[in-house]
Amino acid sequence: MVRLGALAVGLFFCIAVLWGAVQPRDAVPVDPVKEAHQYPEKITWSHNGPGNLGILGTFDRGQLQRGFQVYKEVCSACHGISLVAFRDLSALGYNEAEIKAIAAEYEVPSIDENGEPSTRKATAADKFPPRYANEVAARAAQNGANPPDLSLMTKARPDGTNYVRSLLLGYRDEVPASLKASAPEGLWYNPWFHSVFIAMPPPIAADGQVTYTDGSPQTKDQYAEDVAAFLTWTAEPKLEARKETGVAAVLFLLVMTGFGFLSYRRVWADIKGKKAKA
Amino acid sequence: MASGTQLPVDDGHALPPEGERRRDFLHVASASVAAVGAGAVVWPLVNQMNPSADVLALASIDLDLSAIQPGQAIKTSWRGKPVFARHLTPAEIEAANKVDVASLRDPQSLADRTKPGNAQWLITLGVCTHLGCVPLGAGQGESRGDFGGYFCPCHGSHYDTAGRIRKGPAPLNLNVPDYVFKTPTSVTIG
């Protein structure tokens, strides 16, 4: 009985699904967006460690500070990093007084002595205030676009660190012929963006746009690389602790497993030993 | 992989021979390493209950004293507890200094409880040392008790102008938190 029922149910599902399989497929036109879309260019990062494998590696503090400078002078015009607290900046090598000074450049919501909403200077304990109070305000100010918060950007996109760098350097004037007709008004062509047309105007426009004080090259390439490294830190501030702990944990577990293997062999010796003699 | 199946023939009973000392060292070593590993895992599980970084960031606060007139006090919050900052008048300082320290339940002079050169600034926790109520006396028009300092309404503890316990059930003076003067009129508590 069970098997007869099974046969019936099996035939039911098989026929139903194969009926779909034999339907003719509509010819899928080549999607010009897919054709034009580019995957991030992979480059070497100090936080990826030897061989760029991602197993070891530490952040380059100087690069993070430069990246923070690029963020502050360029990106922060439209994008927040609202999950990052000013106190976190100590990981970039800033001391307490410097952090206090940076925080004081920002205003955060508060309540004045009359209970009315007002603002006060941020302290080290505060987080970076969001650039816009809400999405509606952002879209109103940005021509309908909503600049995303950048705190987690490098984790929120595939191959995020390389993606941010490629995107920033990816603006092209030459729109492919296949896309010319559908190019939306007011958007910029950037094949590294998922839809290849992005609302963000090229943020890094020219060499020398940001003045570095540590003698690093002031090129668009350098700016993009530095800010991508900085955003990798904002997305994963515990990256270094994670890798250090990981090395210790894996080495320890290998030792434990080794002992476990020897114990296992020893326990089974009286049973397996006879096989060896045989 | 196949080692798990490399088995012999006739030894079914396979009880480990008792008292075979040779194998002991390895098993003790394995168990020890495992115990160390378990200990290493327990620590993060315990430590995650300690205050997190954002809580610790608020563990010290800056307090501006410049707006407090002599005779007045303000209440603020530090680590979730009330803090009283009081600007003593010369008369109050004199009253506090006149008391014979040896006669007190918790013997401390005003100088012990303030910073050198800043005897007019009395900064204490607003937590009665009896059972943890918030004493009165910091707000405008609140009772300051029999000794002109603070008065805890819960069980009637009276504190003097140096925040010392003078009458009532509380065993100790109002606690003075750690603080330092950053400028003549501002302090960092904690």
Added chain:
Amino acid sequence: MSFPWARQYQPTTEFGKFMDSRLPLPRFVYGALGAGYPTPKNLNYFYNFGVLAGVALVIQIITGVVLGMHYAADTRVAFDSVEHIMRDVNGGWMLRYMHAVGASFFFGVVYVHIFRGLYYGSYKPPREVLWMLGLVIFLLMMATAFMGYVLVWGQMSFWGAAVITGLFSALPIVGEAIQTWLLGGFSPDNATLNRFFSLHYLLPFVIFGVIILHVWALHIPGSNNPTGVDVKGPQDTVPFHPYYTAKDFFGLGVYLTIFAAVVFFIPNSLGEPDNYIPANPLSTPAHIVPEWYFWPFYAILRAFTVDFFFIPAKLMGVLAMFAAILLLFFLPWLDTSPVRSNAYRPLNRALFWVFLVVCLVLGVAGGKPAEEPWVRLSQIFTAYYFAHFLIITPLVSRFEKTLPLPSSISEAVLAKYGNGPSSSPGTGVGGAAPQPAE
């Protein structure tokens, strides 16, 4: 437990005797996981995965309980509370990565455990209830994992919740009402998040309870083994402790090493980047996919693209997805071959490997966008999935010619190494080892 030659617990200390006559917990453990459980002596490494699954559950419960101390189940702050754990809580990043990666590893281990059971016929009499309890655990795991994924309240959490609860809306008449009831509203929102948190906290303990039943049911007939032949006597078994405790400890070390490498070096490799974007009910991700361990079932769901007579395609997909799991409950009565292990069933063994490949391809297809060639591949392989269990297996078990069985485990082991009595059961015994090359 049920073997007469099982060693009996004998308390040696005064305290042991005191406890044994009042709460004989040591006796219970001794019989379940100690020297009092006679275990076939020819188990291979695939038999480690049951214990590993238990450890994986314990890791999930421990990390989950401590994460629950910091997580806030409120749509306004849920996403930020997860980031609070990642950034500010002491060691929170490690606990959260262990929990997220641990879910994937739990499923990986359980899948190996299930396929081991399929290969060696561990679902066959007298272990039908054991098999079905395992499937109950698997279903509970799926529910728990799905709801846990929603708690993050990222884009994929939100849209996963919308899509999965939307499956129920395919049911005729009552579907919409069921979806609304599940969500506590008309789209995933605060009510949804709160009930998912509550159930996500509860279900692992239910799983734990079912595991106790699963182990109980295991101890009645005792463990199956790669030959599938019943234990005949004491010469076929060894005490679980120290033989298999030592082997499981070694296996656990290997497992934890791989687990730690993923947690600490590539913790996000098994997840979707979209879930690092806060949930936005007004914007759908370009490509909604569940976590990898649901991909085969997701492929089956999407394989039904045309209406079948009066049944809409959507309903067919939903029915098929649930049927794909539920039919496993009937497997002990679909496969009626008296031979358990595929080592002695050459035809069924070949079909087992075909089935494994089908599941893997369905898995890959489930993770891809609904485009050709993946849709058609899913359809053909979905058909095989159902045909395998419902049509092919009953036929094969009736008509196939099996190889001669060894008369006992000990004899099979002897034959394998060619140093035993001459009554060799034949070459097929080599299949007792699970390598596909054989």
